[in-house]
Amino acid sequence: MTLSGGRSAGPEARETSGVTTAGLLTYVEAQGGRDAVARLLERAGVTATAEELADQSRWFSYATRVRLFSAATEVLDDPDVMFHVGAAAMRSGLAHSLLLVLRALGTPRQVFRRMPRTAAKFTTVSTMDILTTSATSATAALHLHEGYEHSALDCDYARGLATTVPEIFGLPPGVIVSSQCRVGGGRTCVYEVTWERRSRLGRRRRSDGAADRELAALRGQLHTLQSAATDLVGSDDLDTVLSRIVARAGEAVLAPAHLLAVAAPGGGRPLVHSAGIPDDQAQELARRLLAGEDLGSAAVVVDVASARRWHGRLAAVYPSGEGSMNDEYAMLAAYAGHAAAALELLFALDGARLEASRAGALLALAHELAAAEDVDSISSVVAEALPRVVGCSSASVMLWDASAGQLKALASANLTRERSGILVETPLRPEDTPELVDLLTTREPRIIRDADSSPGLQRLLAQIGVADVVALPLVADGTFVGVATASWDVGEAPEELHGDVLARLRGVGDQATSALRRAQLLETVRHQATHDALTGLPNRVLFRERLLAELSSSGEQAHLAVLFCDLDRFKGVNDALGHAAGDELLRQVAARLRAVIRPCDTVGRLSGDEFALILPGLVDPQDAYGLAGRVADCFAEPFRLDGREVAVGTSVGVAVHEPGSSAEELLRQADAAMYRHKQGHRSPRPAG
Template identity: 45%
Template sequence: MTTTQIQVSRARPRRWWSRAAQREGVDVGLAALRAHREEFSDAAADLVSGDDAEDVVERIVRRAVASVSAPAYVLLLDGDDGTATVRHHGLDAERAADVARRLGAGESLGESAVVVDLASARQVHGRLAALYLDGREPFDGDHSLLQAHARHAAAALDLLTALEDGRREQLRTAALLGLAHELATVDTAGAVAEVVARAVPGIVGCRAAGILLWDHEAGALEVVATSGLGRRLSGLLSGAVFRADHSPELVGMLTHHSPRMLRRERASQEIAAAMEAIAAASLVVVPLLAGDTLLGVAVAVSDAEEGTPAEQTALSRLAGVSEQAAAALQNARLLSTVQRQAHHDALTGLANRVLFSQLLDSALARQGEHTATAVLFCDLDNFKAVNDEFGHTAGDELLRQVAGRLREAVGPEHAVARIGGDEFAVAMRVPDERTAVAIGRRCVDAVTAPFHIDGHELRVTMSVGVALHAGPDGRGERLLAGSDRAMDDAKRRGRNQVGVSGGSTPSTPGPSLEAELRTALEVGHLRLHFQPVVDVSVPGMASVVGAEALVRWDHPRLGLLSPAAFLPLAEETGQITDIDLWVIEAACRWLAATPEPESGALHVAVNVAGRTLVDPRLLSTVRGALHNNGLAPRQLVLEIVETRSLADLPGVVERLGELRQLGARVSLDDFGTGYSTLAWLKHLPVDQIKIDRSFITALPERESVALVRGVLALAAELGVEVVAEGVELFEQLEALREAECHLVQGYLLGRPEVEPSLATRMVGTSPVG
């Protein structure tokens, strides 16, 4: 239209033209204008009717060729992500790239080119250049024609952008809904990370993404899932760890829990190296938070320029994803915690009986004709005595250490579980019974080395039962029961060994404890340790008035064994009486050799089993020990434990009466926990009661204080002396002093020692006083 107007204005009208001719010329001009208008209208409609971005861009160039009579064209379109799209006509690729570069840089293309912006009121999409070769100049009006075409093209691109934005928003909405649906179907942190990593590129509009989970103990983020990187790069980054102390930018994010953009040129060395490996100039990083707890971070590989709206869009979109991801991770962790608590032992971390049964049944279900599964039932020998002597805290620590040794002994390929108090089980695939027995022996040997617990060196033994099933159709419950019976058989044969289910010959890599115990007295392997009994009636003073003799077995192979490791065996095999009588004589010899303190004569207490009480040798042994060592009878205290078996022994009351007639004193040990306590006090001739440590452990709780005061009041009415045993804390001692319990015994005031010098080292002002 403009060209036509210019041409008409340049022509001088002839005076001799007729009005008809003039009228005909105007009609021709109007027809040309209409043709131009229709052509532009068709061009605009053609551009708007494009199916997609590629189609619209191709039509822009094609229509430019049709609009302007230039031999070559270059179209440069700016992308949202900072990249550019180039289309050209009439030029080779190298020349077109050079022209596009100059267009992008805003350089002039000279007089032989017409350059217009593809601009609308909404935005500038790019630049279009018509090129005239060989130094030719554009025709008049080409600039206006190309500019009009550019406006139509910009309008088409506006519409296309709006449509694309709408489609992308619909896709993002669908992706977010799909993400929520997928997250509802997974229940582990790893699965959550995989789902989120796959969804992020489509939601955020980035080319790659990753999820890193926070390891609080290690102080590091670990890559657990990626997408958009390809197999090689994903494998390269899988499991990669970024420590906070090596990455200052992570410290800020961990401290403030805020999203941020990381630039490669400003990143720390480790992060910059990872960004270079995946060709990322920048990363959008958003923390995954459950309240104030950091669970991890979501990362999107972004090419958006710093400070641009694209950067803020990526940050906000990723932040939206992170909320869903964090909630799913928190749920997965809570579920994992609940599942672990339901299937694992809280004390040792091993599988519990429920999980062990599931694993065993699963192994048996997969078992073929030529394979076998074995179960080892492992039980500590006399574990209860450890709790009684050293306390439940020490017992718990012992179980934890035993669990660790068993895991190490059987290896990570086998299932180890704690299925009861001091009972453990192992399930394993083995080639034959001999291999299972060998591993069982390894478990026995694993616990023979001393355990170091709270300053003590504890030694225990273990009995193991082995049961094996070869071929299909095995039942886990039956196999476990068989190994339990085999373990009982190992205990009956002397403990500290392996028994085999089904009547197989037991393993005999070493002698049984029973056989070794028979010769322990003869070869002089028994030792006495002494724990002081202290009078704390005077504030600031802790005067030793006696000691309790505690027997130990200096085993040549297993080291120093506590009473819990062998005395129950001695009772079962009938050797307990010989040991008790030896202890009485040895304790009296020790007391006779111990200098008396200024406070007066000391006493020694000896534990006596029920079977020993009714043995006819007891009276003569006591009489001889006192006479031979020149001791006053009251210096010997015989401690008995109140049990139902003792009550059923005939003649026990008469024997206690005879001991008192000799002048020895009788003490009722573990008072308050045994059989018919009040009946014992009424019918048994006793001089002393020892309050069980279970009451002392709970001091200074109000209920325990009331129980202790009740025992003291009862003892005072009966004229019986009271000793509180198991005192380990200063608060317990103070509660006993306030209750006016004057005699105490426990680790706070003295541990069992080999022949301590009571008179010189343990009398006077006590640090606990």
């Protein structure tokens, strides 16, 4: 397993445990006071603060370590200072958890036999071999990895540290009897340490020192756990708490890397935090952790679980399986218990906040829907509310067009502009979408997965980046109105979509259905108030509104004209064929007028057999008479009424807008021109 480190110019490499830097600062302060520590940091030129360097859970680069060692030698003016720092490790606060683990091994000889694993807890740039051991001696070889410059001060520190092993058991410090730095000009240092036998010491002397250190370590470990518990519950931000769990894990069990994988509350992608592991490796390791796979001797793995709930797993990770030791599982598990309690509290707070937020979102939705008057604005309000209420990644509102036989998206939320455009421009038709047929016939919600959806729908989901969808039919008074969708990106959907998710979606859907039904009724009323019931054309009210709008927006270089039309011999049709035929004639006239005007023009029925047209954007005023001629020509063919062909003509008056004239004046001018035309039976001509 490869862990992060190395000599890149990015963040501080994780190559030296904070236990080492903390011990150094403790020794320097004891010898020269706080001023000496300040001078040490200044001379070393490191960016870390004294507080950071004293944090045993942190890791620093090998370059930082060597600069601190060199600066300490200069500040204390002692060439052997690093040997003394190593020898004073027990008094400088060596990691309590490690001391307890080493103490449990029973003898100095057993500790030295485990020294290669112990060394991995302090550095990732060198490895150790134990060449020989006896009841009172051990020979160790320290190998510096390629790519790092050898430091004699680092070798001094390691030798001093080796002398502290007998002290773990209440024995006097060991003695270095031989030492070879850079054996054969290579990258290896070899040294031999000896110590006294237990039998040569009095019983009281043998036990008191060890017991005191063990008691101090136990107290220190308890303080660490208590401090960790306080720290973990000191934030109500999930990301901060997860980061703290990983950082504090370094105090529970020394390791160059730690990994936390927590199952996301409510499902979705797991929450992964790590230190000392590249992101791509962290994601894969997290997957294996949550799947319950064995990471082997390279990791100490514990469950993060409370009495109520299993949250995930926490691991201390070592390179190539070196470093993990007996009893560390229990220490990491004790810490994981505090982490689980913190997560339990935080998830409970998050749950309460989430429910309050959703309740607020539902209340806000009700207020916004009350203010929204048209279908478009209601659809937008509902789509924007769905992610807040349901907790989905994205959402949409799609309306059913019965005349076209298709379902078309009207609004979406949390999609990019490009993806939203694709959704809006891709209507769904029953003949191509079995899922839509199911919604139309059963009127029941449907869960749609990209992997098993129909080809057309699968293609659409891929284009908009959606993997899972809950589609809720919107039904008002037995009429299928449309569909509200809650959707999730790949890996984001909760495991269970039928429970709370569907209940919240139904709550929004009920409000949406009522609002859409109300908007459709209002739209019908507005249409009836502004359109002619017989022909469907704008009536006098809407025609005048559009004329005013065109007058206010017309430019200086464009001209606007109004045409006024009156049917000839309309009364005769009514008298001869009846009012039903007269109504049919008016409908056919409306259809012919729609067919001859431009898309930008407006045709309306003002009353009886009077029609009017608005012609905006004319380059030349004379163009109005050409359009009037086309209107007159559409009456050349007879109309078919009750199986009979009936010839009906029209009189057309034209008025071109001049600066300063009002809409009413323009209508009066066109009306007057129409009457002159009717009386003279001549071609249309200008008003006046």
